[in-house]
Structures are given as C-alpha cells and as structure tokens.
Amino acid sequence: MAARVPVPLSDVAPAGDAGRPGAPSAASVRGLTRRFGDRAVLDGLDLTIAPGEFVALLGRSGSGKSTLLRALAGLDEEVDGDIEVDGSVAVAFQEPRLVPWKRVRDNLTLGLDVPGPAARADAALAEVGLTERAGAWPLTLSGGEAQRASLARALVREPRLLLLDEPFSALDALTRITVHRLVLDLWAAHGPAVLLVTHDVDEALTLADRILVLDGGRVAHSWTVTARRPRHRDHHDLLALRTALLAALGVPPEGTR
Numbered sequence: 001m002a003a004r005v006p007v008p009l010s011d012v013a014p015a016g017d018a019g020r021p022g023a024p025s026a027a028s029v030r031g032l033t034r035r036f037g038d039r040a041v042l043d044g045l046d047l048t049i050a051p052g053e054f055v056a057l058l059g060r061s062g063s064g065k066s067t068l069l070r071a072l073a074g075l076d077e078e079v080d081g082d083i084e085v086d087g088s089v090a091v092a093f094q095e096p097r098l099v100p101w102k103r104v105r106d107n108l109t110l111g112l113d114v115p116g117p118a119a120r121a122d123a124a125l126a127e128v129g130l131t132e133r134a135g136a137w138p139l140t141l142s143g144g145e146a147q148r149a150s151l152a153r154a155l156v157r158e159p160r161l162l163l164l165d166e167p168f169s170a171l172d173a174l175t176r177i178t179v180h181r182l183v184l185d186l187w188a189a190h191g192p193a194v195l196l197v198t199h200d201v202d203e204a205l206t207l208a209d210r211i212l213v214l215d216g217g218r219v220a221h222s223w224t225v226t227a228r229r230p231r232h233r234d235h236h237d238l239l240a241l242r243t244a245l246l247a248a249l250g251v252p253p254e255g256t257r
C-alpha cells in the first residue's frame, strides 16, 4: 500500500529532476514499486512534477507508463512507496470513456460537486468548441469530438494535476494537431501540471517542458525542452533531442538497418 504521508509537498525533497529543494510540487513520488507476481514493473521510482509543468512520459510498450498513471490517479492501491499529489487530479484516457446513456453535458457534471455545475460544464464545452454538441449522445460524436469532451470533463474539475494516457493516439493526424493546440491553450489558460503518456516522440517534443523515459521500472532519462512554443518538429533545438530520445527508446539511428 502507498503510504500517503500528510505533510505539505513543499517539505518533500525533490528528486533533482524538477524544482529546487523545498520548492512546491504538483506531484511527488518516492520509491514507488508495483509488482505483478514476482515482477516489479515499477521499481523504486522517484519523480517530481512542478506546479504547472508539462511532462511527457515515454517508454517501451510494457515499461509501466499506464501503471504509473494509475498509481498517481489513486486508481491502484497495490503500490509501495510514497505518492503526494497537491490538489485534485483528473485523468483523460486513450478512449474517451464517456457514459453512453448520458448526454455530453451530463457526462461533464457527473460527480461534479461545485456550485452551478451545468454552467461550469457549458463553459468547459465552449472552451473545447463543443457548445453545439452539449445535448448530444456520446455515441453520435466523432473521435475528435469525444476526445475534446473527455478533456472538458477533466478540466471542469480544475485539476492541479492532469493525467493524459495516450489521449491523442486514436485521432487522425489533422485532428491530432488541432487537439494538440487545444491542449496547449487549455494548459496555458488553466495552468495544471500535466503528465502525458505518449508513444509519439514528436508529440512529446512539440508539447512538453520535460520528457522522461521510463525503463527498468524507473525514470531512466529526463530532458528539459527549452524551445519556445509554438514548436515545429524540425526546430533545430529539437533535432538532437529527438535523436537522443529515439536512442533511449531503443530505436536505431536512420540508415543503420
């Protein structure tokens, strides 16, 4: 079981991968271990995410990315180690997971315990460009619309930490670009820390302040991305990082196969 120690996050020493000692953090993970049978998928993992930081998490298939997200979201009680999250957490998954028998607006207000939930939901739907679809049934939405509804459902909760588990991977290339821009706009407007799980190296380079690679049950690599946004994938600052990132993921350099 994770020991959730009731101390302010600012008292937790960062792992050195984000923030200064004593600086506040949106999430702090220390010695996180998750075993399935004899296998430790997460093995003493340390991670600090600064408030408002946009972090992309990559790693080979089966390296434990979703396992880490589930632990941070409080969806997995079978973990050892310390997890501290400063404030509310919201998750958007690869599949939008809208409740099919509730209209889009009612999906947003489901379990939303705030004054004027319907108005909050409508404001969030307007932000993602779905005002016209507020009364629609989820199954009538396109893939991009459903994913935007899922983002609105996460944001209406004003999370301090937004966990995104491959939310763009099922979208076509054009829709994906549009939703990338939307996510950056929403992030700028609301300021949550974001942890984005993705397999897409260019997505990570375009969006994130910091890129992590999970390997051997821990954060094996961490790069800070300083290029200004909006970024183009061919930005010269990103090319060397792209090569290093691909190498860390075990992808051989071009022309070597």
Ligand SMILES: Nc1ncnc2c1ncn2[C@@H]1O[C@H](COP(=O)(O)OP(=O)(O)OP(=O)(O)O)[C@@H](O)[C@H]1O
Binding pocket: 036, 041, 059, 060, 061, 062, 063, 064, 065, 066, 067, 068
């Ligand atoms: N409930 C479970 N029972 C047993 N093994 C599990 C369970 N959940 C995850 N695993 C195993 O843990 C490992 C990590 O899974 P996880 O889904 O976190 O990987 P991932 O990095 O997100 O992979 P992918 O990129 O393919 O989505 C995998 O080998 C998976 O089979």
